[in-house]
Structure formats: structure tokens, C-alpha cells
Amino acid sequence: MDVGVRLFTWLNGRLVGEDAYGNRYYVHKAGRQRDGREMRWVLYKGMAEASKVPPDWHAWLHHFTDALPDAQPITRFGWQKEHMPNLTGTRYAYRPPGHVLQGGKRERATGDYEPWTPA
Template sequence: MATFGTLLFTWVNGKLVGTDPDGNRYYTERTPSRRRQRRWVIYKGRPEASRVPPEWHAWLHHTAPAPLNAVGRWPWQKPHQPNPTGSAQAYLPPGHDLAGGKRDRATGDYEAWTP
């Protein structure tokens, strides 16, 4: 959820450009006050930057002049997934303490160091 100040600034100065499938709303300034127009996002739910899809990320960082949603998706493109680091869906390699701490025995090319 955005802070009260961000919501007030958006209500006074913001113009809605669009939304993404997650429900995040993207805004730009109604009247640009500088050379580059400000662009920002109001997240639906907890603010998490990795929830911004690549199409909107390019627009937010002035890489694309317009959101890339109108281009369409190629058949090989997968749907956007936020970064799972620190969550229950995070990847844990074999031998990680949280994955049980057991790993396959090393082959003959590994020798433990002993001081």
C-alpha cells in the first residue's frame, strides 16, 4: 500500500497510463515540470519492485516511450513471475541447511581440506 503522501501526490499530479495483470497502476505527470516526465507505480498490495513486468519496467525507466503491452506476446515468452528469494518458493540447492542439509556424496575428484 502506498503512503498517504504518495496517494495525495498521485491524486493531484498523476495521470493514469495503465495497469498490469497484477493490478499495479502506472502513472505519469499531468503537466511535466522538467525535461523528463516523472513516471511511477502504485503497487496493489505490498510494494515489491520485482512484481513489475518487463513491459512496464522498460516504460518506467524511460527505455520505451510507451508501455510495451500493445506489442503482444510471443509464443516463447513465459508469464512474468516475481522474484521468489526469501519466500517459501525460493530455490534451495541440494545440501542447503533449509533443504535438509543432505547432499549427494562427492565423486573421486573432491578431497576435503584438512589443516
Template sequence: MAFLDAFFIRLSSRRVGQDRFGNTYWEAKGKRDVQGRPIRRVLYAGVPEASAVPPEWWGWIHHTTAAPLPEDAPRRAWQKEHRPNLTGTPEAWHPPGHDARGGQRPTTAGDYEAWTPGR
């Protein structure tokens, strides 16, 4: 089905650009949304994951900006490189005590008492 989606998007839309991750961005030639704006789409380079759209293109795809922000703009010291959502991958963050980190939570001050039924 993804092949047909990509085929029809390429057929009915004009290509606007590509980001550094390989995602391509398209704007419909004639189809408009309920506000009268042209429909904007993205064809993902890998697995279709909405969090893979970098901030430079997020504003454009959501009609917040008329054009995507420049990717080569200088970055501030506090800005981090964009990363898609890593949930469900080996790189996902797990808190201390999570089963994926051995299941051993740090010891407490003795104020924890497990609930026991019938008490």
C-alpha cells in the same frame, strides 16, 4: 505513509494504465526529472517490490519506450511468464544442501577436508 503517497500521485499525475497484476502506472502532469522528462510512477497492487513490474511496463517506467509494450503480444516458446523476486518467500530457490532443504549436501568424491584451527 503509503496512503499519502498514493493520494498525492493520484492528485498530481495522470493515469497511463494498469498491468495484469493490478499495478497502476502514472505520469506527472507538471513535474519533470533532471533530463526534462515527465516523472513516471507505479502504485503497486500489493507489497511495493520493484521486481513486480512486468517487462511490458519496465521499459516505459524507465523512459526506454514512449508507450508500454502490448501485453497480449504473442510469446516465443522460450519466454517464461514474469514472476517477481521470490527471495525471502517459501517459493524461493534453495540449492541442494541448504538448511531449508534439510541441510544434507550431496556426498563428494572425498576431496573435501574441513579446516581445523591450529593445523
């Protein structure tokens, strides 16, 4: 992680919460504002990847809500899936049948498709 960000956070940040992934969320302890709104930021655990921020914390970071996700009950519906970071570029990425890293072979196409052949 960038040394400057860590130093800025140590000098100016007040920890307000942490998510299930270990990301830590901060506000400016002196109440400093940017564009008329409270400064908020996140220090990622591990590699900085924006998709690691769960939706409830994303809403707080972007000022959709002022209530901290830790401080309010969040309504979850049966159709909602658990948050998952973007896995593209990792060994856990989805690779469909026929993908080069899955052997490059796939089953023949079925159905009524017939390739055009010149007469």
C-alpha cells in the same frame, strides 16, 4: 503504502495502465517533468517490490519507450520465459539440496574429488 505517495497520486496522477500483477502506472496529469522527461511512477499492488514490474512496463517507466505496453503488440519469442518477481525471502524461494531449510542434508559429492589429508 505511504500515505504521501497515495495523496500525491490522487492529486497529480493520471492512470495510464495496469499490469497482470495489479500494479498501476501513472503520469503527471499536468505534464510536469523531471530532468526534462515526463514524470512516471508505479503504485504496487501489495508490498512494494521493484522486481514485480514486468519488462515491458519497466521499459516504459524508464523512458526506453513512450508507447504504453497495453497499446502496442509486444513480440514474444519461444525462448522467453514468463516474468516472475524475485521470490527471495519468501516461502517460494529456491532452496538447493543441502540448504538448512531443506533439512541440511545432501548427497555425497561424486566424481574424482579426493580431499587432501596431511601425511
